[in-house]
Amino acid sequence: MAAEPAQIEKVITDSLISFGANAEEINRDAELTALDIDSLDLAELSQIIEEQFGVELTSSDVAEINTVGDAIDLVAERA
């Protein structure tokens, strides 16, 4: 199931906004901690990503994600 990076970026961005992150602060370089995204948000994000793109992220995968760009790239690589 191939997914366009733009589509992945949109899903991730929309998810972060729904979790309460400030839309204006979201960009590829933004650190998740700076966006007040924590482990519970990442658990929700993993669930959304699996549902949307069929990519299963393990907790060790998630532990490697520091920035929004990291998340997009990881999903794009696996999708």
Next chain:
Amino acid sequence: MADVVVTGIGAVTPLGIGATVLHERWAAGIVGIADGEGRCREFNATEHLSVKEARRADRFTQLALVASDEALADAGWSEELPYDATEIGSIIGTGIGGIGTIEANDALLAANGPKGVSPLAVPLMMGNAAAAAVSMRHGLRGECFGTMSACSSGADAIGTAMRAIRYGSAKAMVTGGAEAALTPLSKAAFGALDALSTSGISRPFDARRDGFVMGEGAGILVLEDGEAARARGARVLAVMRGYGGTADAHHLTAPQPSGEGAATAITRALADAGVSAEDVVYVNAHGTSTQLNDRAETLALKAALGAHAAEIPVSSTKSAIGHLLGAAGAVEAVATILALRARLIPPTLGWEERDPDLDLDYVPERARELALRDGQRAIAISNSFGFGGHNSVLCLEAK
């Protein structure tokens, strides 16, 4: 043993946002019940909480958070905590917990399987969520847990918090109760028990009472060690005089018909407070509007207070807002404090027809001035009883 004072109160109820609103509207005869339920219609979580805070909290926790903001501001804690954070705890009761979250996730499980269930389901539905969220929001690092004793949960939380301060394990406690169980499963379940009013009218102690009307809301109190509160120049709203608890050990849902267990709880609360029946000037009744409770509670008051029971005004907050289950005891403690302070006893709304067996003064029709004789103190009891046979009574004195 430390004396314990109340320095802040907050409430979200079907009568609106705020403790003062609760007292003023109830005393004015306004009923917050509509379509047979006491919903907090004026409450919109995101007006008070960030998106993140609101989605990280079941509605019962949201209600507790907003009431806690009011209570801490009322206590003068908005800028900073007055004591070391590890000396301030949070004990908040709920009868049911995050049942709205449970129901929503059960629907997701049915529709999408296990992977459809939210990672937030557990932290939102757990019964201790309100206590935990209040501690996180305000940075309270003392002892923190929920209490669960059905409709006594709020009173038990407050009584337990009072004891923590007396025992010396805390300088202050943020305590109370919260409930948001106006959900399809919960309403159906209480309906199946035949406990809910079919008329949709809450009229405690009236001959025509036909069950309780379910409500939602939260009440939060800030309790402080009296000496510490006075040292910081805090305004004292009331003194927590006593707490008494018993169990009926009789039936899962029905009260002991004679009210014996409830009477013992009242007697214990008075003994704990060091006051006699004659010192009580107001009873904020549990008064659910069910046949069984209102009869047993009347008998309990007469057994515990003797001949004096007939002379004390007895009114039920549930006549104005319905039964807030695990929040009831806390919201009613708030209402009791405000009634005592205003020297104005709000009425048992809807009480019109006397039940020949229920012969106390239920303060019908309109609010009544509380006239104190010289030297008489403004002391009240607030009763809370719960399914499971829980009887919990608080004794409060307002300044």
